[in-house]
Amino acid sequence: MGTATDIKTFSPQDYKADIHNDWCPGCGDFGILSSIQIALSKLQIPPYRTAVVSGIGCSGKTPHYMNTYAFHTLHGRVMPSITALKLANHDLTVIGVGGDGDAYGIGAGHFVSGGRRNLDLTYIVFNNDVYALTKGQASPTIAKGQKTKSMSEESIMEPINPVLLGLACGYTFVARGYALDTKYLVELITQAIRHRGTALVDVLQTCPTYNDLHSKSWYGEKVDGEDRLYKLDQTDYDPVVHDPNDVAEITQKKAQALLKSQDPTGRIALGVYYKLEVPTYEDFLKEKITALQAKPLVELEEIYHRDITPNLSKMM
Amino acid sequence: MADKSRDTSFSWMIGGPQGSGINVSAEIFAKALSRAGYYVFGQIEYHSNIKGKHSAYRLRISEQPVSSHVETVHLLSALDEETLVGDLYHEFPAHPGHAHEVAPGSAILYDREYRKFIDWLDRSDVLFWEIPYADLLEQALSEMGKPGQARAYRIMNNSMVLGASVGALGFDFEMVAEAMRESFGAKAGKVAEMNVNAAHHACDYAREHFAGKIAHRLPPAPARREQILIKGSQAVALGKLQAGCGIQTYYPISPATDESVYLEENQREHSLVVLQTEDEVSAIDAAVMAAHGGVRSATSTSGPGFALMPEGLGFAAMTEAPGPVVVIYQRGGPSTGLPTRWEQGDLSFAVSAGQGDIPRIVIASGDIEETFFDSFDAFNYADRYQIPVILLVDKHLSSSYQTMAAFDTSKLVIDRGALFDPAKNGGGEFFRHAFTPSGISPRSIPGQPGGVFWTTTDEHDPRGHITESIPNRLAMVDKRMGKMDLAGREIPDEKKFRLFGSGRTPVLVIGWGSTKGAIVDALRRIDPEGQTYSFLQIRILRPFPVEPIRELLERAGKVICFDGNYSEQLARLLRTETGFQPQHRVVKYEGRPFSEDEIVAALEHAVAGGPDRIVVTGGRVIDSDFAMKEFDRMVEMRLKHEKMLPPMVPLPPGYNR
Structure with missing residues (x-):
């Protein structure tokens, strides 16, 4: 049992569950999993103060590989799940993980509302363009006209741009990572967890089994003589809204993020696209329910001793 | 008459x-x-x-x-x-x-x-x-x-x-x-x-x-006494507050919204978080996860909203969440149906919603006072058995006002069920879904040191990891479903059903939910000594109290069952659970609740040798051609007179259109 005098430090190993991992060899998910574990150890958040919550699919198995409170919930329902867990205990570090179909397809309605609420949450989306666990159908992020080897016909729908969607829904931190660049992904996830507000990290993830289009070698290709993948923080791009009260600045920062996310050259920018620090949902809630300023909801003993007599008196 | x-x-x-x-x-x-x-x-x-x-x-x-x-x-x-x-x-x-x-x-x-x-x-x-x-x-x-x-x-x-x-x-x-x-x-x-x-x-x-010229007069007022005037949606809400509910989720829907709005008005005073979600899917899933988070949680909806919730019910059941409490305010269905009208059309749905075998407790409150105590009990059941609890109420209970004595809360005790205590775990490992003699696994609260656990909506082993092993599957299904048997054994009979009268009268009337009020009033009118009729009110539909109900049915003379739906859903449940078919089934499905007069009319009709199935409306028993005749009569009525303009609702003075 942990006490205040403990000086235990947590290594990435402390976040690893002792269980066989059944992802395909070479799966991009491994990179995301280890990045989450390393980020948590960098932040020294105790495993028991952390909850990892997933939807359904290959990404859905992530919590099983974490030595934290771990919830493998329903397809598309990551956002309602992490929202409520955070409301129950705002001292927990709550990380949602899900696939692109989970977040932008079946869970799209929840994804929208999650951005509007802006609780202090981290949502990591494993984006591989396919529904892998059901053997490779098209996901909402696959481009129009594309066909992976697992699809019988090419897609005739426009893809969702996760960065644009995140910006439109009000996510206050929008980043894009690459599963096979774990060093950089650790950095992005660390920033996302530190961010006060709901942070979206869309992670480009290779699926060696079903997505033959966007493979490790494709991501490693040159476009017009330059690396397809590049890092925003190695350019003069500034994602931060410096004055949250400046509506024009917010619009400008969102606009530049949109432009970056749809680069006509085909190059893909990794890094933080957008960051805005504003009061969170919990901040507003604490103004309404002042007891939450001292303790999280789960620790409020007084709610089990409520006196409803004043309510009844009003009915007399 | x-x-x-x-x-x-x-x-x-x-x-x-x-x-x-x-x-x-x-x-x-x-x-x-x-x-x-x-x-x-x-x-x-x-x-x-x-x-x-x-x-x-x-x-x-x-x-x-x-x-x-x-x-x-x-x-x-x-x-x-x-x-x-x-x-x-x-x-x-x-x-x-x-x-x-x-x-x-x-x-x-x-x-x-x-x-x-x-x-x-x-x-x-x-x-x-x-x-x-x-x-x-x-x-x-x-x-x-x-x-x-x-x-x-x-x-x-x-x-x-x-x-x-x-x-x-x-x-x-x-x-x-x-x-x-x-x-x-x-x-x-x-x-x-x-x-x-x-x-x-x-x-x-x-x-x-x-003044004084009317045939019927206000009866003399009895002595003044302390009483409250309350409607069902408020009573349900107060039951939740009394129970220590921490999070209420909801998506607006008639006639359930009144309860959530009342709770919203009380959230500052009582430190209750009310979360208005983007849909009912989110409402139930958030409530499930709040329960996992260690907070008592609830959601309230109506039939069309509950139609989006079976997935979440399975989530709760499979992961053995201590809740949530789901209150269903029934209204006329199917689909959007009659949004503001009464029906008891969701009995079959509530007892069976979801795919696979989902353990659940389903309570049906009979009157406004019961909604308070049932709402309170629901949270104890949720924590004790770690299963979802459905409280079935309806539009009539929700929006009707009734006078009654203020609720006596002195005997209400909160039971949080089996909690994991690391000090008593002997340094051993914690298994969230451990097999135990009772079938209940102690639960830890996220954030609790030493209590880290895994859980999943996939079938899982005691530790909470996915497995498709045959013996594990058998044991886990037995564990989950066995909790209903445990609840059935532990919950006292008086919470499962109530018998008004001796049960040995020539006629046994059976009802559930808000038919109770009209039945009790009707029997007081026509049989104040309780010589002809007894009334059996079914209060818990899952787990169904099979044995005591079968006993009552078998020793009864004539059995008359009341249902606020077309398909005789309570009668069907009785048949499924006990093999017993009530001789007479009285149904009402036009969207308005049973009145006392309708109960009286139906009982007299049945006792006088009426048909097996009796339909009532407007205070009387109707024939199968009633609807078309009445429909035509109302159209004729309109054609007979000059067309009226729709009523204009006056606007407040100075209102700017």
């Missing part, structure tokens, strides 16, 4: 367009009557509409406890002509007005403006009491320095109609004025006084002209 001589209650109705404030007036009156010591049951019927469509509010006022409404009206207070003559502007009229419900010798209060419509009513046996509302309003406004503005202040007609009723009935106006001031609130001091003054003028006029 039933012997109605024992019923000394008085039935008052106010009717008018939605948005005109008839509910405000009725609730003010009900409050004043409650304070005077009367027992009151208030029941509203309204359309899914904001302004203009017809609504009617009944108050049954009695010197004895009442828990239902009757079909007859002793004083009808009409705010508009539609209340008198019915809907004459829709191609297929929505209703025939309420004049036909007025008992002979009773009275109708109406505005002088609507005099011409009186001739349309073929009622020479009732008293027509005309009130010059516009003149009285002009007098009232002149006194308050606003002469010549009666048209602009027509919005106050609802207060005047109430005042006229109070005067005609000889009730104490000051008590009504006090309730009216409270209703408007301190901020609306001047507006409140204007309404009180206008109502006073109408009251004086009616007192002078009509």
